[in-house]
Amino acid sequence: MRTLLLFAPVFILAQVLSGGVLADERTAHEQFAFELFKELIESDTTHATGDTLAVANRLASRLRDEGVPEPDVRVVVHGGKGNLVARLRAESPLEKPLLLLAHLDVVAANPMDWSVDPKRLTEQGGYYYARGALDVKNEAAIHLANFIRLHREQAALRRDIILALTADEESGPHNGALHLIREHPELVDAGIVFNEGGGGLIKDGEYIANTVQTAEKTYQSYRLEITNRGGHSSLPRQDNAIYELAGVLSRIEAHEFPVRFNETTRAYFAGVAESAEEERASMLRGLLEQPPSEAAIDYFRNEPAINARLRTTCVATQVLAGHAENALPQRASATINCRVFPGVPVADVEQTIRDIADMPGMTITAKWDSLFSDASPLQDEVMIPIREITEDMWPGVIVMPTMSTGATDSTFFRSAGIPVYGVSGIFTDMDDNRRHGRDERIRVTSFYEGLEFLDRLTRAVAVRSEP
Ligand SMILES: [Zn+2]
Numbered sequence: 001m002r003t004l005l006l007f008a009p010v011f012i013l014a015q016v017l018s019g020g021v022l023a024d025e026r027t028a029h030e031q032f033a034f035e036l037f038k039e040l041i042e043s044d045t046t047h048a049t050g051d052t053l054a055v056a057n058r059l060a061s062r063l064r065d066e067g068v069p070e071p072d073v074r075v076v077v078h079g080g081k082g083n084l085v086a087r088l089r090a091e092s093p094l095e096k097p098l099l100l101l102a103h104l105d106v107v108a109a110n111p112m113d114w115s116v117d118p119k120r121l122t123e124q125g126g127y128y129y130a131r132g133a134l135d136v137k138n139e140a141a142i143h144l145a146n147f148i149r150l151h152r153e154q155a156a157l158r159r160d161i162i163l164a165l166t167a168d169e170e171s172g173p174h175n176g177a178l179h180l181i182r183e184h185p186e187l188v189d190a191g192i193v194f195n196e197g198g199g200g201l202i203k204d205g206e207y208i209a210n211t212v213q214t215a216e217k218t219y220q221s222y223r224l225e226i227t228n229r230g231g232h233s234s235l236p237r238q239d240n241a242i243y244e245l246a247g248v249l250s251r252i253e254a255h256e257f258p259v260r261f262n263e264t265t266r267a268y269f270a271g272v273a274e275s276a277e278e279e280r281a282s283m284l285r286g287l288l289e290q291p292p293s294e295a296a297i298d299y300f301r302n303e304p305a306i307n308a309r310l311r312t313t314c315v316a317t318q319v320l321a322g323h324a325e326n327a328l329p330q331r332a333s334a335t336i337n338c339r340v341f342p343g344v345p346v347a348d349v350e351q352t353i354r355d356i357a358d359m360p361g362m363t364i365t366a367k368w369d370s371l372f373s374d375a376s377p378l379q380d381e382v383m384i385p386i387r388e389i390t391e392d393m394w395p396g397v398i399v400m401p402t403m404s405t406g407a408t409d410s411t412f413f414r415s416a417g418i419p420v421y422g423v424s425g426i427f428t429d430m431d432d433n434r435r436h437g438r439d440e441r442i443r444v445t446s447f448y449e450g451l452e453f454l455d456r457l458t459r460a461v462a463v464r465s466e467p
Contacts, residue, residue, distance in 0.1 A: 026448070029149060033451050037141035041121045041130040045105045045167075052104045052167040052176075056082030059144065059165065066148055076184055079174030081105075081167035085187045088150060090157035090462075096191030097160035098462040100147065101177065101420075102140035103169035103196075103409065106132040113438045127441040134442050135435040136196045138450065139424055140165050143194075146455045156464045164188060169409050177409035181416050190418055192382060192461060194454070195410050197422025198402065200394075200446070202429045207397050208275060210390045212383070213422025215264045215375035215403035216411060217312075217339040220346050221367040222353055224248065228361060230330035241332035241361070242321045248357045249316050249334060255356055257312040257349070259297055260341045261287075262375045264401040265309050271400035308405045312349055314338040335367075339405055342414075343374040373411050375403065376419035385460035386423060389453060393425070425453025 026034065043058075044050040056075045063073045063086050072087040082104070087097070109118035109131040116122040118131040132138075147163045164187075166176030180188045197213035226248075228241040266288055273284035286296030287310070300306040307313075314336050321332035340349050354364055378401055387399045402422075410420040427446045434440045 030448050033145035036144050038121045040137040040141050046108050047105050047170050053082030056084040059084050078179040081174045083167055083176035084165045086163045088161045090160050093159045095159040097162050099162045099190035099193040100143040101164050101193055101195040102136050104165050105167050105170050107170050107436045126444050129441045133440050138442050139196055142451045142454050146458055157462055158464045159462050161462050178412045181412050193413050193420040195420050195422050197408050199424040200427030202427050207394050209398045209400040211400045211402045213404055214401045215342045216407050217405050218370050219407050220338045220370040222336045223365045225333040225363050226361050227331050231328045233326045233328055241329040245332035251356050259310045263378050264375050264403050267401040312341045346370050371415035373414035382421055389456045424450050426450035
């Protein structure tokens with residue numbers, strides 16, 4: 001494994017002194033971003049009880065005070081939740097806008113479980129602790145700070161820059177990103193989106209890779225239900241809803257969806273191979289052969305993190321059956337949760353489930369209408385500056401495209417044909433993921449590195465280069 005330069009030189013002194021960036025050594029821009037971060041953290045936007053509308057309104061008046069023209073600052077209210085959308089205009093745009101996206105809402109945090117107050121920003125031992133420190137008020141504050149700085153500088157833009165800070169990403173019926181795409185497409189009609197979902201990986205103290213999320217699987221669940229006339233359990237019959245459902249579930253367990261690749265997963269497997277030990281690395285390379293090596297596919301069958309990136313998966317997650325200890329079951333039902341590979345029509349997966357489960361008395365219902373989405377292209381316009389800035393800030397660190405097995409708001413943009421890049425330059429320890437958990441935290445150093453990385457990336461993509 002290579003030895004990597006861990007910190008940009010400017011941070012080394014501060015690292016030695018405190019494990020973080022000392023308050024009096026911050027640049028004015030860093031201090032500004034910190035204050036926005038603190039303000040966002042300390043504004044309650046907990047999904048069910050918080051107030052995203054109050055925050056969106058306050059940020060809107062701040063942007064107007066900064067001189068962003070009135071019509072370019074909008075608060076879009078949906079289901080009582082607030083979504084801020086603001087725009088910096090290019091004089092004569094050459095390309096469709098760049099959209100900087102982050103959600104304002106956070107998952108609930110029970111103070112009883114935390115060692116610090118989750119609704120206050122606490123700096124301790126080189127970390128900022130708070131609910132939203134990592135998911136994702138850090139990126140909301142960074143995009144906001146960089147947006148305001150570009151406005152103050154009156155930077156000459158190649159394309160408009162849109163900032164959208166939205167509500168109800170974590171859960172709830174009023175997802176702001178989806179609402180904007182469906183009801184206000186003119187506000188978010190971007191050519192490129194930067195969102196959460198990517199960031200740097202630290203393993204055993206070393207910076208390993210800067211990930212860029214360019215694809216995610218589609219989430220869809222099905223309810224399977226078998227009904228039966230039932231009867232007395234002292235007189236068992238051949239037809240039995242529980243046994244029939246169990247048989248169907250066994251067939252679903254045994255079914256393997258075909259192996260698939262896209263340019264993101266290929267680049268990901270190649271990236272993982274770079275730091276893997278020999279046997280695993282050669283198996284990862286086996287996946288990339290044409291056709292992929294059967295031995296390699298077999299090898300990863302029991303490694304969920306790789307297997308789930310090779311195919312659509314459907315798994316039983318809930319069952320409910322029978323109504324009395326001494327009665328034959330009249331009803332047996334199960335939930336099957338599928339994660340559909342990008343680019344695969346969800347209807348095809350549903351048909352497969354129907355083919356497997358088809359039998360008298362069986363009903364199959366999709367739990368909702370899920371959206372089709374495909375991977376975003378690894379286009380040079382975005383990937384080249386990401387690689388260059390990464391190499392400049394953290395020499396030797398590779399850029400690794402990734403496909404999430406879960407879902408973010410990026411899905412809605414991808415399904416509308418708008419490419420999204422989950423990218424932040426914020427490094428976190430791979431073995432210490434506290435998103436949604438207790439004592440959520442971000443490394444102080446990582447926050448300021450992300451600020452610089454996203455500022456440089458935003459400029460590379462949206463500001464005119466010097467003539
Ligand atoms: Zn998030």
